[in-house]
Amino acid sequence: xxxxxxxxxxxxxxxxxxxxxxxxxxxxxxxxxxxxxxxxxxxxxxxxxxxxxxxxxxxxxxxxxxxxxxxxxxxxxxxxxxxxxxxxxxxxxxxxxxxxxxxxxxxxxxxxxxxxxxxxxxxxxxxxxxxxxxxxxxxxxxxxxxxxxxxxxxxxxxxxxxxxxxxxxxx
Amino acid sequence: xxxxxxxxxxxxxxxxxxxxxxxxxxxxxxxxxxxxxxxxxxxxxxxxxxxxxxxxxxxxxxxxxxxxxxxxxxxxxxxxxxxxxxxxxxxxxxxxxxxxxxxxxxxxxxxxxxxxxxxxxxxxxxxxxxxxxxxxxxxxxxxxxxxxxxxxxxxxxxxxxxxxxxxxxxxxxxxxxxxxxxxxxxxxxxxxxxxxxxxxxxxxxxxxxxxxxxxxxxxxxxxxxxxxxxxxxxxxxxxxxxxxxxxxxxxxxxxxxxxxxxxxxxxxxxxxxxxxxxxxxxxxxxxxxxxxxxxxxxxxxxxxxxxxxxxxxxxxxxxxxxxxxxxxxxxxxxx
Numbered sequence: 323x324x325x326x327x328x329x330x331x332x333x334x335x336x337x338x339x340x341x342x343x344x345x346x347x348x349x350x351x352x353x354x355x356x357x358x359x360x361x362x363x364x365x366x367x368x369x370x371x372x373x374x375x376x377x378x379x380x381x382x383x384x385x386x387x388x389x390x391x392x393x394x395x396x397x398x399x400x401x402x403x404x405x406x407x408x409x410x411x412x413x414x415x416x417x418x419x420x421x422x423x424x425x426x427x428x429x430x431x432x433x434x435x436x437x438x439x440x441x442x443x444x445x446x447x448x449x450x451x452x453x454x455x456x457x458x459x460x461x462x463x464x465x466x467x468x469x470x471x472x473x474x475x476x477x478x479x480x481x482x483x484x485x486x487x488x489x490x491x492x493x
Numbered sequence: 494x495x496x497x498x499x500x501x502x503x504x505x506x507x508x509x510x511x512x513x514x515x516x517x518x519x520x521x522x523x524x525x526x527x528x529x530x531x532x533x534x535x536x537x538x539x540x541x542x543x544x545x546x547x548x549x550x551x552x553x554x555x556x557x558x559x560x561x562x563x564x565x566x567x568x569x570x571x572x573x574x575x576x577x578x579x580x581x582x583x584x585x586x587x588x589x590x591x592x593x594x595x596x597x598x599x600x601x602x603x604x605x606x607x608x609x610x611x612x613x614x615x616x617x618x619x620x621x622x623x624x625x626x627x628x629x630x631x632x633x634x635x636x637x638x639x640x641x642x643x644x645x646x647x648x649x650x651x652x653x654x655x656x657x658x659x660x661x662x663x664x665x666x667x668x669x670x671x672x673x674x675x676x677x678x679x680x681x682x683x684x685x686x687x688x689x690x691x692x693x694x695x696x697x698x699x700x701x702x703x704x705x706x707x708x709x710x711x712x713x714x715x716x717x718x719x720x721x722x723x724x725x726x727x728x729x730x731x732x733x734x735x736x737x738x739x740x741x742x743x744x745x746x747x748x749x750x751x752x753x754x755x756x757x758x759x760x761x762x763x764x765x766x767x768x769x770x771x772x773x774x775x776x777x778x779x780x781x782x783x784x785x786x787x788x789x790x791x792x793x794x795x796x797x798x799x800x801x802x803x804x805x806x807x808x809x810x811x812x813x814x815x816x817x818x819x820x821x822x823x824x825x826x827x828x
Contacts, residue, residue, distance in 0.1 A: 438715075
């Protein structure tokens with residue numbers, strides 16, 4: 323029997339595990355077993371199911387090895403390689419092979435439309451300011467206040483700066 | 494600085510810890526499996542520069558190639574890194590906060606695996622910390638993201654939110670009642686996975702389980718967290734009532750006190766024996782049978798794992814030397 327992970331070497335390691343009450347068995351070659359954490363020191367750690375994702379993709383369709391299959395322009399992966407390894411090569415692979423990946427994605431997640439946090443919203447969050455940046459900003463505000471002869475405000479800002487600098491010194 | 498796992502946490506009698514993990518990739522680079530060491534190193538130094546520019550106060554940066562095998566495995570035993578990551582060398586790095594509550598694996602399966610751990614049940618709090626760090630990184634890095642399928646990850650099982658929320662539970666009573674297979678079956682129908690946190694099999698070591706969300710696409714972070722939380726609270730309630738029944742039975746009560754007797758007196762303790770007995774003692778402690786805090790047992794369960802013992806003790810070279818050191822440490826902790 324060939325290794326279920328790489329499909330190249332003879333499987334020598336037999337792994338049984340129970341997830342959600344169902345027993346799953348895998349046959350791996352020693353190289354993949356060790357790579358997946360099944361060597362002596364790691365006995366007892368879990369097999370990452372996603373590593374066997376190739377199994378999900380594999381039955382999408384029989385692999386077409388016409389030799390001229392399109393490749394991802396960025397990383398050079400072909401769809402067959404992705405199916406074989408269970409690993410997508412880069413972000414552009416998703417764009418290149420979107421339609422062919424979609425059925426598998428649906429099979430895994432049941433859905434094909436993201437909901438939740440988006441990268442655009444995340445990047446639009448106010449930047450986290452370091453204390454040094456805050457102090458820098460306050461100093462320029464203080465100078466502005468002094469220039470406007472608003473000494474009351476300037477004193478207030480000066481105290482804020484002192485507090486920040488003191489806080490930093492304590493860390 | 495105190496490590497996060499020493500803190501007392503919400504639902505702490507049953508829940509050991511909460512973990513939120515976000516997977517992120519940078520659009521301009523191929524995913525780690527397609528990236529050579531030089532490429533990985535440039536991803537790592539890019540993320541490092543962003544992190545250390547803003548929030549470096551208590552982060553340290555560790556290149557995996559500089560760790561011994563035992564040091565790396567010890568990090569995995571403390572669940573700070575994945576077992577797969579412990580085997581990595583060139584091109585992989587770890588960013589770790591001083592209290593070990595934040596760990597960021599660089600060039601594991603994805604470019605960035607940001608992980609926040611809290612003691613007890615603290616899903617919202619852990620997510621909040623992870624979310625803020627993620628926003629900070631996102632403001633400086635060009636994340637791989639697609640409006641249709643969310644955050645792009647090397648393995649399509651993580652697409653969407655790319656968030657894995659996990660809760661580590663101690664379920665000795667439910668395990669002894671033979672309920673785990675039924676419960677596992679039920680939670681799997683709710684889009685969650687439950688598995689042993691220390692070793693697989695029908696009875697995981699120490700009766701410690703990890704329950705996490707399985708689906709990441711088409712479900713918001715908030716909903717995934719709320720689902721997980723409600724199931725965890727139900728498991729906690731079931732464990733408590735099963736435990737209350739168990740400690741009433743003289744035979745089981747006897748087993749618990751005998752376990753404590755062995756831990757307080759043994760001269761050699763293997764990891765397996767320790768985990769089995771510690772589970773019983775923790776069950777007794779959680780039900781108030783004796784004056785031992787569950788936090789003390791939580792700490793022992795982490796610190797008595799084999800590689801962690803070896804890293805902390807230079808003379809723990811052989812398994813039997815390790816078993817003696819473990820027995821001594823446990824005796825002293827429970828004296």
